[in-house]
Amino acid sequence: xxxxxxxxxxxxxxxxxxxxxxxxxxxxxxxxxxxxxxxxxxxxxxxxxxxxxxxxxxxxxxxxxxxxxxxxxxxxxxxxxxxxxxxxxxxxxxxxxxxxxxxxxxxxxxxxxxxxxxxxxxxxxxxxxxxxxxxxxxxxxxxxxxxxxxxxxxxxxxxxxxxxxxxxxxxxxxxxxxxxxxxxxxxxxxxxxxxxxxxxxxxxxxxxxxxxxxxxxxxxxxxxxxxxxxxxxxxxxxxxxxxxxxxxxx
Amino acid sequence: xxxxxxxxxxxxxxxxxxxxxxxxxxxxxxxxxxxxxxxxxxxxxxxxxxxxxxxxxxxxxxxxxxxxxxxxxxxxxxxxxxxxxxxxxxxxxxxxxxxxxxxxxxxxxxxxxxxxxxxxxxxxxxxxxxxxxxxxxxxxxxxxxxxxxxxxxxxxxxxxxxxxxxxxxxxxxxxxxxxxxxxxxxxxxxxxxxx
Numbered sequence: 045x046x047x048x049x050x051x052x053x054x055x056x057x058x059x060x061x062x063x064x065x066x067x068x069x070x071x072x073x074x075x076x077x078x079x080x081x082x083x084x085x086x087x088x089x090x091x092x093x094x095x096x097x098x099x100x101x102x103x104x105x106x107x108x109x110x111x112x113x114x115x116x117x118x119x120x121x122x123x124x125x126x127x128x129x130x131x132x133x134x135x136x137x138x139x140x141x142x143x144x145x146x147x148x149x150x151x152x153x154x155x156x157x158x159x160x161x162x163x164x165x166x167x168x169x170x171x172x173x174x175x176x177x178x179x180x181x182x183x184x185x186x187x188x189x190x191x192x193x194x195x196x197x198x199x200x201x202x203x204x205x206x207x208x209x210x211x212x213x214x215x216x217x218x219x220x221x222x223x224x225x226x227x228x229x230x231x232x233x234x235x236x237x238x239x240x241x242x243x244x245x246x247x248x249x250x251x252x253x254x255x256x257x258x259x260x261x262x263x264x265x266x267x268x269x270x271x272x273x274x275x276x277x278x279x280x281x282x283x284x285x286x287x288x289x290x291x292x293x294x
Numbered sequence: 295x296x297x298x299x300x301x302x303x304x305x306x307x308x309x310x311x312x313x314x315x316x317x318x319x320x321x322x323x324x325x326x327x328x329x330x331x332x333x334x335x336x337x338x339x340x341x342x343x344x345x346x347x348x349x350x351x352x353x354x355x356x357x358x359x360x361x362x363x364x365x366x367x368x369x370x371x372x373x374x375x376x377x378x379x380x381x382x383x384x385x386x387x388x389x390x391x392x393x394x395x396x397x398x399x400x401x402x403x404x405x406x407x408x409x410x411x412x413x414x415x416x417x418x419x420x421x422x423x424x425x426x427x428x429x430x431x432x433x434x435x436x437x438x439x440x441x442x443x444x445x446x447x448x449x450x451x452x453x454x455x456x457x458x459x460x461x462x463x464x465x466x467x468x469x470x471x472x473x474x475x476x477x478x479x480x481x482x483x484x485x486x487x488x489x
Binding site: 059062066070071073103104106107109110112113114116117118119120121122123126127152155156159160163164166167168169170171176179183192193196197199200201203204207234237240241242243244245247248249251252256258 | 297298299300302303304305306307308309310311314315324327328330331332333334335336337339370373374376377378379380381382383384385386387388431432433434436437438439440441442465468469472474475477
């Protein structure tokens with residue numbers, strides 16, 4: 045059963061499959077296809093990955109709101125029958141104008157909203173089923189990302205938990221000097237920028253003093269490879285989308 | 295291209311910092327977008343913060359002043375945001391590429407020699423237009439009525455002018471004056487002007 049997990053799918057191949065799917069979806073407007081892609085991503089995550097149901101729901105909430113927002117936007121302001129192009133000077137006609145626009149715009153609204161859902165489905169599918177180190181290693185081995193970029197990205201990502209602490213330090217430093225710092229004050233942000241630049245110099249020096257070099261050959265802890273199944277899965281998904289685009293009625 | 299490890303780390307950490315600021319703005323944008331949803335203008339809620347998206351690229355090309363700096367910085371920022379759990383996942387790497395090209399296009403035409411306020415502002419405007427063209431195709435904005443699109447573009451341009459046009463240059467110049475950017479192209483310019 046462990047062989048069927050999408051976590052094992054090569055991350056670079058997975059990334060290109062997601063990006064190609066997005067490009068395919070960009071040039072079509074069929075609701076059944078976009079909703080189908082969204083459902084497919086959910087099914088893959090629930091049955092063929094180790095992604096926790098709770099984290100799927102948690103990340104889906106903002107995505108659903110974004111999709112809902114686009115849906116309502118399409119409902120009001122589709123180019124076919126936007127309420128901006130109607131005569132709304134007569135106040136009594138406004139509700140009618142709204143209703144008229146809504147009834148004809150329902151399809152474009154659904155197209156806009158479901159497209160966001162499909163993209164979010166693909167994005168969440170990738171994010172929740174891809175280990176960050178495995179992803180970056182794969183970018184190094186399959187996409188020829190140079191090790192200095194790869195380890196630079198990882199170092200930066202791993203610094204994130206320190207940023208909050210650093211912000212508090214900067215605020216305290218200003219307070220001890222008797223300088224007021226509000227919530228929207230840029231002063232601590234500027235101090236953090238200065239420190240970030242010093243950090244980057246220090247980390248670069250630390251890495252180099254430990255023998256990190258970009259030009260010499262090195263060994264790797266994780267070495268992702270692309271197998272036949274990685275490619276087959278990608279081809280299967282993309283062909284399924286192309287088939288759906290060609291055969292779905294709406 | 296000649297990128298040093300410390301350049302990569304600098305851009306990476308700056309991207310993380312912008313990423314966190316951006317995340318804060320996304321919450322604000324989310325609330326604004328929610329408020330605007332009943333009026334059908336939810337997508338407009340995110341537009342005031344668009345300029346912050348462009349800041350990583352603008353910062354990179356302004357500080358390093360060499361070909362590819364804007365595009366690479368913006369893509370680094372996008373990969374990092376993808377790792378931090380943006381719900382659009384690797385799709386934002388694609389938007390990062392478009393944003394990077396948008397901000398660097400004009401600066402490349404000037405051969406990485408002009409970095410005045412008008413240049414940075416014009417680059418931000420071009421970036422806004424280019425990213426909206428990308429949204430027209432990829433996000434399906436071509437389904438939206440033209441007046442609404444123009445309103446969105448206007449808000450996006452204002453945001454870009456403030457954040458990636460003016461604020462980025464202001465902050466970089468102050469950092470350079472403070473001597474923090476001595477190892478970079480922008481720092482050398484300030485060192486020369488002080489002599």
